[in-house]
Amino acid sequence: MKLSPVSVSRLRVTARGAVQGVGFRPFVWRLARELRLAGWVKNTAQGVLVEVEGGRENLEDFLARLQTEKPAQSIIQHLEHSFLAPSGFHTFDILESDETLEKTTLVLPDLAVCPQCCSEIFDRNDRRFLYPFTNCTQCGPRFSIIGALPYDRANTTMKAFAMCTDCRREYEDPGDRRFHAQPNACGRCGPHVEFWDADGRCLHERERAMMEAAAALRRGMIVAVKGIGGFHLCVDAANEEGVRRLRQRKRRAQKPLALMFPSLEAIRRYCELTALEEEILTSRAAPIVLAKRKQVAALAESVAPDNPYLGVMLPFSPLHHILMREAATPLVATSGNISEEPICTDGQEALARLKGVADCFLVHNRPIVRPVDDSLARVVAGRMMVLRRARGFAPLPVEVPLPSGNVLALGGHLKNTVALKIGSNVFISQHLGDLETPRSRQAFEQAITSFKELYQPKIDLAACDRHPDYASTAKARRMPWPVEPVQHHHAHIVSCMAENGITGEVLGLAWDGTGFGPDNSVWGGEFLAADFRHFRRVGHFRPFRLLGGDKAVGEPRRAALSLLYELDPDPPKAFKDLATLRAFDEQQLRILSRMRAKGLNSPLTSSVGRLFDAFASLLDLAQTVNFEGQAAMALEYLCDGKEMPDHYKMDIADENGVLVIDWRPMLAAAVADIRGGLARGVLAQKFHNSLVEAALEVVLKTGLKDVVLGGGCFQNKYLCERMIGRLRQADLRPSWHRQVPPNDGGISLGQAVTAAATYATYATYLLQNK
Numbered sequence: 151m152k153l154s155p156v157s158v159s160r161l162r163v164t165a166r167g168a169v170q171g172v173g174f175r176p177f178v179w180r181l182a183r184e185l186r187l188a189g190w191v192k193n194t195a196q197g198v199l200v201e202v203e204g205g206r207e208n209l210e211d212f213l214a215r216l217q218t219e220k221p222a223q224s225i226i227q228h229l230e231h232s233f234l235a236p237s238g239f240h241t242f243d244i245l246e247s248d249e250t251l252e253k254t255t256l257v258l259p260d261l262a263v264c265p266q267c268c269s270e271i272f273d274r275n276d277r278r279f280l281y282p283f284t285n286c287t288q289c290g291p292r293f294s295i296i297g298a299l300p301y302d303r304a305n306t307t308m309k310a311f312a313m314c315t316d317c318r319r320e321y322e323d324p325g326d327r328r329f330h331a332q333p334n335a336c337g338r339c340g341p342h343v344e345f346w347d348a349d350g351r352c353l354h355e356r357e358r359a360m361m362e363a364a365a366a367l368r369r370g371m372i373v374a375v376k377g378i379g380g381f382h383l384c385v386d387a388a389n390e391e392g393v394r395r396l397r398q399r400k401r402r403a404q405k406p407l408a409l410m411f412p413s414l415e416a417i418r419r420y421c422e423l424t425a426l427e428e429e430i431l432t433s434r435a436a437p438i439v440l441a442k443r444k445q446v447a448a449l450a451e452s453v454a455p456d457n458p459y460l461g462v463m464l465p466f467s468p469l470h471h472i473l474m475r476e477a478a479t480p481l482v483a484t485s486g487n488i489s490e491e492p493i494c495t496d497g498q499e500a501l502a503r504l505k506g507v508a509d510c511f512l513v514h515n516r517p518i519v520r521p522v523d524d525s526l527a528r529v530v531a532g533r534m535m536v537l538r539r540a541r542g543f544a545p546l547p548v549e550v551p552l553p554s555g556n557v558l559a560l561g562g563h564l565k566n567t568v569a570l571k572i573g574s575n576v577f578i579s580q581h582l583g584d585l586e587t588p589r590s591r592q593a594f595e596q597a598i599t600s601f602k603e604l605y606q607p608k609i610d611l612a613a614c615d616r617h618p619d620y621a622s623t624a625k626a627r628r629m630p631w632p633v634e635p636v637q638h639h640h641a642h643i644v645s646c647m648a649e650n651g652i653t654g655e656v657l658g659l660a661w662d663g664t665g666f667g668p669d670n671s672v673w674g675g676e677f678l679a680a681d682f683r684h685f686r687r688v689g690h691f692r693p694f695r696l697l698g699g700d701k702a703v704g705e706p707r708r709a710a711l712s713l714l715y716e717l718d719p720d721p722p723k724a725f726k727d728l729a730t731l732r733a734f735d736e737q738q739l740r741i742l743s744r745m746r747a748k749g750l751n752s753p754l755t756s757s758v759g760r761l762f763d764a765f766a767s768l769l770d771l772a773q774t775v776n777f778e779g780q781a782a783m784a785l786e787y788l789c790d791g792k793e794m795p796d797h798y799k800m801d802i803a804d805e806n807g808v809l810v811i812d813w814r815p816m817l818a819a820a821v822a823d824i825r826g827g828l829a830r831g832v833l834a835q836k837f838h839n840s841l842v843e844a845a846l847e848v849v850l851k852t853g854l855k856d857v858v859l860g861g862g863c864f865q866n867k868y869l870c871e872r873m874i875g876r877l878r879q880a881d882l883r884p885s886w887h888r889q890v891p892p893n894d895g896g897i898s899l900g901q902a903v904t905a906a907a908t909y910a911t912y913a914t915y916l917l918q919n920k
Contacts, residue, residue, distance in 0.1 A: 155748035160890065161209040163216065167227035168256040168546065170301040173222050173287030174198055175244050175262040181219070181461045185212050188239035188333075190616070193247040193300040197255045203239045223288055223434060227549060227575075237358060237437035237716035244324060247300045255300065256575070257293055259542050259605065260378045260522060261465035264289035266327070272475075277316065278884045280357050282469035283516065283583060285340050289434065293545055294379040294522045295333060303332040309515040314339035318772070333516075341516035348509055349502045360469070362514040364476030372396050373498050374486055374508035379522025379580075380468050381486025381500050381766050383408075383508060386479050387611040390450040393482060398451060399507040401489045404775040405477040406454035406526065408438045408461040410483040412474040415452055419464050420480070421763060423609070426529050435542025436466040437525035453482060454778040460584065461522065466541070473512070483522055490586050492593035495521045499740040509787050520600050522580045524685050531871050537565065537888050539896075540580040543889060545601075548899055550648050555909035558598070559624040562894040564778065566590075568597055569898035571608050576648070576902045582894055583722070585621040594621070615641070615897070615903035617666035634905035638665030639676045640685040641900030642860035646892070650858070650885040650902045653683045657688070657854035659845060659873075661851065662780070662861035662893070663703065663759030674757025674861070677809065679850050682907035689809035689848045691761065693754040696896035697742050706763035706781040707733045707773040708742070713764045715746060728824065729770035758841065758863050761813065767839050768820065769830050782866065789832035789868040796832070797839035802847055809851060811844045837869075842872045846880060860900075862893035 165174070170193050175417030176307075178191045187209070189202035194425050213231055214858075220226060229533055242919060261535045269283045270276045278284045285291070298305040313321060317336055320328040328334045335341065344352045345359035355364045367384060370392040375382045383393040383400060387409050397403060408744050411417045414428060422440035423431075431439050438461045443454070454460055463483070465471040474481065486500060487493045488507070494500035497513035499700070504511075526538035538542060550571070557571040566582040579601060585591050602609075614626035614713045616635040626633045636644075660676040667673035677689030702708040710730040711721060718724035722739050725731050746752055760781065766781035771788070798816035802809055816837075822832055850859055857877050864870045870886060879885040890896040 151390070156714050157206065157911060158203055158236045159206050159209055160201060160203045160231050160236045162234055163200040163213065163491060164197060164230045165200070165203075165216070165226050166224035166230075166255065168223070168258050168792035169198045170255055171287065171292050172223040173327065173329070175330075176287070176324045177219070177221050178216070178325075179190040179242060179244055181212060181215055182242045182249035187212060187243050188679045188710065189238070190243045191436065192245035193534060194301045195211070195248070195255060199248070199623070201237070203236050209233070218869050221288070221397060222629075223258065225256065225546075228357075234852065244330075246914070247302050247444045247825060251295075256547060256717055257299070257545055259435065259544055259546060260291045260294050261289045261434040262464075263468050263471065264434075267468065268471060271471065273474070278336055280472055280512070281337045281340075281469070282360065282472055283333070283335055284345055284468045285331060285333050287329065288327065289330070289860050290333050292649050294518050294520060295516070296604065297519050302619060306332050308333050309518060310517075311340050312905050316645070335825040341514050342847065343512060343514045346497070346501070346507070346511040346513060348500075350511070360472050361476060363510070364390050364473055366510050367477045367481060369480070371509040372399070372507065373510055374494075374504050374510055375469070375473065375483075375512045376495075376497065376500070376514050376601045379518060379520075380495045381504070382483045383486050383504070384481045384483050386477070386481045387449050388479055390810075393450040393452040394483060396484070396507075400484070400487075402484070403776045404780065405489075406457050406459075406461055407482045407484045408463060409449075409453065410463050410465060410481045412465065412475060412478075412480075414464065415442070416480065417464070420444055420449065421460055421462060424529060426532070426534070430527055430534050430806070431462070431464055431528070433542070435525060436464055437527045437536070437542055440526070440528035449480065456784070456787075458790055461526065463707065469514070482721065491589045492583060493521045493523055500588050500678065501696070520887065525581075528867065530867050530873050533888060535865070535887055535892070537865055537895075538565075538581045539578065539889070539895065544580035545577045546889075547577045548648050548890065549574050550576055550787065550903055550906070551653060552903065552906040552910055553877070555610050555908070556607045557613055557902045557908040558602075558609050558631075559905065560626050560900040561597070561898035561901070562622060563617070563620040565891070565894040566594060566622060566896050567898045568594070570601050570605060570607060570900040571902040571906050572605060576899055577601070578890065578899055587844060591621050595625070595799045598625070607883075610769075611905050613918050615666065615901070616668070626638070630646050634901075634908055636683065636901040636904045637668060638897065639673055639678060639861065640680060641729070641897040641904060643680045643858050643900065644682055645890060645896040645900030646860040646885060646887055647860045648899055649887060649890045652856060652858065652885060654681070654856065655679060655854065656856040656858045656859060656885075657849055657852050658685070658810055659860045660861045661758040661863035663725055663757055664755075672757060674755060675760055675761070675811075676756065677852070679852065679854060682903055687808060688755040688852055689811065691758060692810055692812045692814070693745055693756045694760075695758065696747055697752050698749045701754060701777075702760070704916065705774050706767040706792050709760045709764040710767035711742060713813070717818055717821070718816055723780055725821070728768060728821070730767045730774070733767070733773035734876045736748060761841075762863070765820070765834075766888075768824060769833055770780060771830075779862065779865075782863070785834050786868055787839065787840055788831045788867045791831050794832070794835055797843045798836055798838050800840060800844040803849075809848050816840050834865055838866075838869050838872060839870065845877050849882065850880060853884055858885045859884060860892055864892045881919065
């Protein structure tokens with residue numbers, strides 16, 4: 151390449167962020183050639199490194215356009231540059247990757263298929279017609295197939311598939327959109343699908359396999375489908391008998407099932423979509439979105455019983471696009487597992503674990519490094535809130551202003567994720583689920599190992615929950631590094647602070663079901679004055695007893711009974727007309743009475759989550775539940791009508807400098823309203839509004855202006871939006887979660903940040919006292 155005769159300089163640029171696997175190097179190659187610059191570009195373990203030579207004006211133009219014209223899926227966190235003496239480059243080359251540096255580059259999530267690739271798979275004249283693994287630099291698997299950095303084919307599960315001549319030509323052509331697309335393949339050289347019967351016999355391969363799977367779905371059969379990050383269990387969503395059979399076999403009695411639709415137009419026939427919901431559905435993350443359902447009778451009632459929302463998604467891989475087109479009906483597409491277990495990722499594993507669940511299997515031979523479930527999101531207060539963070543989001547990091555201290559944070563017990571802080575980035579794993587079963591704990595161990603192998607960090611500190619009995623806490627204690635236990639609700643607040651870029655003191659509202667408190671009680675209705683390192687409990691809800699401990703979590707009637715004991719010493723007599731009391735027999739009531747009197751297995755709790763349970767029981771929405779949050783969801787859904795301002799008054803007392811919200815006046819008034827026949831929808835709104843008004847009163851008494859909302863209760867759309875609105879009306883500054891879940895899926899981030907802040911303070915102390 152002949153350079154301009156003007157004075158020549160050399161520009162070195164380091165781009166850090168999500169700049170691998172998105173077509174960044176070919177973009178640099180094309181830009182350099184357009185500007186007549188010589189030099190090179192290469193991947194490193196920290197990002198992309200570029201050196202270019204040419205006239206100063208062209209170099210400055212190159213630097214500016216790197217940021218304004220970068221590939222759509224790339225994320226540049228930091229762009230460092232320097233001007234140097236020229237080296238005499240004559241061409242512009244793409245060099246082999248450099249694996250010698252510390253591994254800090256961002257690994258991209260798995261991305262939904264792009265429009266160009268989708269068009270190709272349905273073009274009869276294209277060589278990738280109906281090829282279910284079509285991809286390019288703008289779409290396809292990333293996190294689920296990578297084993298090591300940098301992101302090169304040799305470090306992915308595609309290394310087993312040698313490219314044919316045509317694919318190799320695309321892969322090596324910087325002008326092609328498949329240049330260095332690591333999963334690049336076609337029907338001649340890449341992975342393929344097979345259709346198996348229930349015993350694992352291969353009946354059909356390739357295109358015929360997909361056609362047979364679609365035919366099985368049309369006949370009402372349950373098909374286990376291996377996707378990008380694991381298996382789905384699929385069945386015709388309009389087939390009531392098929393959906394019931396799936397629920398019975400999967401042991402998922404009532405929890406809503408996710409639905410996959412062939413197109414946005416198809417979803418619109420069943421749901422009322424906002425513009426933002428449509429944008430989220432069609433994004434490259436392509437999560438499941440909770441959308442308001444229309445009263446359409448075409449879907450099986452068992453899909454989401456008594457639920458005004460549907461969890462809907464679009465096909466995100468070529469395989470799913472092909473399957474949906476051929477099945478020609480909305481499908482249930484729920485996680486490929488038995489309830490409470492991790493999803494299956496391998497054909498033989500699925501055959502063993504899903505035997506008796508699936509009638510047949512659609513599998514493929516591209517290995518999956520780690521299970522990555524579907525993400526789940528909803529729109530709250532005009533923006534997306536992720537409730538389950540997995541495909542499309544993990545493992546993108548949250549950047550924090552704490553460069554020192556590498557931390558491995560192991561999360562909580564429910565909705566577990568792990569987080570790895572390296573430098574200023576906190577990488578959060580995919581959703582791992584509840585650590586209740588041996589298989590779940592095994593998946594948790596594998597996720598930790600996988601994260602460490604991917605980034606190979608020098609870890610300074612481990613972080614975990616303060617609960618002594620969590621599996622994640624036990625794991626932390628077995629690790630070879632110092633351990634920083636972080637209080638559960640402090641982690642919730644710091645997680646939200648970190649995501650929103652807040653570093654100063656805040657008032658955190660941490661409302662959830664369960665968290666181990668420093669006083670050995672069960673916290674869950676907390677007001678914490680907090681920063682990254684410290685917290686002070688400035689308020690909470692009046693504690694009450696959890697009759698039966700953990701058993702009360704599955705029986706909202708126990709929480710309600712405990713509350714009623716605070717109004718009258720003999721609830722069976724005083725409240726025998728209420729649904730809660732009718733849900734027990736006399737022997738059960740006698741046992742619970744003795745248990746409460748003696749304090750046996752009846753820990754104190756301040757949990758707002760259990761208050762939700764109690765009111766759901768009083769309104770006869772749920773006396774026992776099949777899944778976490780079921781009662782609270784039922785109470786939220788009653789608020790779906792016209793919003794009203796009415797609320798119950800609660801007393802707030804200062805007890806030794808801590809503000810305690812007494813819910814008893816609210817309870818007494820609500821019981822009177824129930825007996826008076828007030829509509830349940832009005833009662834539900836008054837309950838939600840009462841929590842918000844009491845919280846606002848506490849917030850105003852503290853004098854803190856920045857208010858952070860964390861914990862699973864703030865997944866509740868009505869509660870969260872009402873709280874945000876009232877705080878804003880009082881000229882306060884509320885912050886809430888967006889791409890990190892407010893539930894326990896987000897506390898690994900808070901643990902990592904709190905531990906890093908503690909480490910940074912200790913490191914500074916050592917430096918100052920050498």
